[in-house]
Amino acid sequence: MQKGTKRNIFVAATYAAVLLLGILLGQNYVEEQGNKPGNSLVPIGLSNNTWKIQQLIDLIDNSYVDSVNIDSVQNGAINHIISHLDPYSSYLVPNESQRQTEILEGTFEGIGMEYFNLNDTLMIVSLINGGPAEKAGFRVGDKLIKIGNRTVAGVNISREQVEKLIRGRRGTAVNVHIKRDNVEPTDPVSVVRDQVTVSSLDVVYMIKPGIGYIKVRRFGINTGDEFRQAVIELKKQGAKRLVLDLRDNGGGYFHMAIKMASEFFQDRRLIVYTEGAHEEKHEYFSEEGGAFTDGGLAVLINENTASASEIVTGAVQDWDRGTIIGRRSYGKGIVQEQFDFSDGSTVNLSIARYFTPLGRSIQKKYTPNWSNMVDFNNMYKGLWALDTLYAHGRAYKTMSGKQVYSGGGIMPDIIVAQDSNALNLFYQDLIQYSFIEQFVYARFTKKLPAYSIENFLQGYHLPDNEYHKFIDFVRAEGFVISDRKKNDLRDVIESDIEALVGRYYFGREAYFKVKNRNDAFVKQALEFLAFPPQ
Structure with missing residues (x-):
């Protein structure tokens, strides 16, 4: 394959669930050397053996007994080759490649809101400061009823479907029907999509x-x-x-x-x-x-x-x-280098060590780790075992x-x-099934607090009865927790609840300020900086 004029090098990242391990997407940089080849993939002088892959695909396309999606066949062939090289080389189809770019560059075209699905209702839990949604008048706590002409409440809509409805070309408008304080206004809120930037x-x-x-x-x-x-x-x-x-x-x-x-x-x-x-x-x-x-x-x-x-x-x-x-x-x-195909898909190929x-x-x-090849859809997941x-x-x-x-x-x-409580399987289940978010957004979002962020950060602690209500809530969902484990996990769960309440009331910054109050890493750092060894 011939390269073009610009090179992108990637170092694996953790920001998407499209490939194995959770830390497999790349990071790219444009190298300083202007005369270096770059990232365009076009066929040149292929050997006879190399042509066998294309000949096989053509044979399937023209002669196979059933009709097949030839794009899927090609993607599967590329995936098979790339995934067997190392744990970090990867092939991304166009929408995956675009999402990777949006995540790494921190920009996308949309309206700038974050929502949580609470009892099959989408509730706004965060707005990007100065973003289109905030400018249009949305508030944290609003519940989304319809986006455009599509009902999104009580219909078990997927996150992917919501993203398609909300996102769109910059400058286009979308009407959103909401419920605020249990009242549904007659007129929708109209918001104009724009480029949204998220700080790193x-x-x-x-x-x-x-x-x-x-x-x-x-x-x-x-x-x-x-x-x-x-x-x-x-x-x-x-x-x-x-x-x-x-x-x-x-x-x-x-x-x-x-x-x-x-x-x-x-x-x-x-x-x-x-x-x-x-x-x-x-x-x-x-x-x-x-x-x-x-x-x-x-x-x-x-x-x-x-x-x-x-x-x-x-x-x-x-x-x-x-x-x-x-x-x-x-x-x-x-280090990975990114190569682009003309259809928008990309290959992140490992080329060097740093x-x-x-x-x-x-x-x-x-x-x-060939033992993890269970079926076609999952054969590449866990293919590589890391020491x-x-x-x-x-x-x-x-x-x-x-x-x-x-x-x-x-x-x-x-x-x-390592905090053994953070590794506890019950606690991990709480995280996986979003029980803490469900509890907080159901109980602490009825009305805004009457105190300032400063008072909240300095003096707010979860009341005793609220922790017991949380345990009752989890048990009602079918989870079994002993009184001993309930006491062992109390500090870590209460910290999560307090931080999430702070985030809902006062924004993202409050979340981390609350979490850092009792964070073992932060405490060690502050102690070291206050009394460094001589």
């Missing part, structure tokens, strides 16, 4: 006097600028130390990881380099003059911190710029003399033990 930063605030906190959701197209501006604003508020939360961040654009890491260095530093069998070694350096070059820095990571997040973490650790706190990161150290400044590869071992055990690879020393290792993921400098 979940929250930015002063968590303690002198200490700023930034949680990064993904490395999107604007993350570098958003992060720099956030740091500047925190410094204006007196931040001399920083907690950077990269937990559950599956990655994003490769060059945004380099740009973010640059903010921690005054001079030009090696951040990462890539190399592969068909890729020469290429080094990527920080830009000079970072916005946070000398303050205390704690980086929070966990087992879902992957790829681009690991690039930032590795650079901070290798250069002794900050302290890594949490649990071993995911261990995704392979290495931290000291030369560490943090890619975990992977092997084929979850950590074995020290080659040892490296930082300039301060600290030993770090290659191998599966990045080991933190300070380890936070």
